Amino acid sequence: xxxxxxxxxSEELLSDAFSKLEKSLVDVPWIMxxxxxxxxxxxxxxxxxxxxxxxxxxPYPNVVRWIASVQERESYRKGILDWCEDFSxx
Numbered sequence: 001x002x003x004x005x006x007x008x009x010s011e012e013l014l015s016d017a018f019s020k021l022e023k024s025l026v027d028v029p030w031i032m033x034x035x036x037x038x039x040x041x042x043x044x045x046x047x048x049x050x051x052x053x054x055x056x057x058x059p060y061p062n063v064v065r066w067i068a069s070v071q072e073r074e075s076y077r078k079g080i081l082d083w084c085e086d087f088s089x090x
Contacts, residue, residue, distance in 0.1 A: 013062060014050070018060050025062035036073070044070060047078055 002010075021043065025029055031039040044047070047067055057064050070076050 014055070018057070018063060022060040022062045025066050030066070040066075040070060044076065044080065 007033075021031070028034060030036050031043065046064075046071075047057075057067075
């Protein structure tokens with residue numbers, strides 16, 4: 001069982017991580033700059049799971065823009081949408 005302190009600490013860690021990601025996406029389309037890279041690929045599952053859990057990404061407009069670009073990629077559609085059930089709608 002997770003305590004209230006555990007939950008609060010997890011929320012702080014997520015907020016810190018996505019605040020850093022938000023800053024890294026200022027003026028660039030991808031996490032490491034102008035090219036889609038392994039850095040982007042590694043964040044996709046985390047984002048997908050958190051969306052399914054109802055995490056609010058509205059405070060992170062650059063992250064929202066970034067994931068919209070990711071979702072336009074054929075590899076995302078094949079690797080995520082065709083393979084994983086969208087549990088945010090379950």
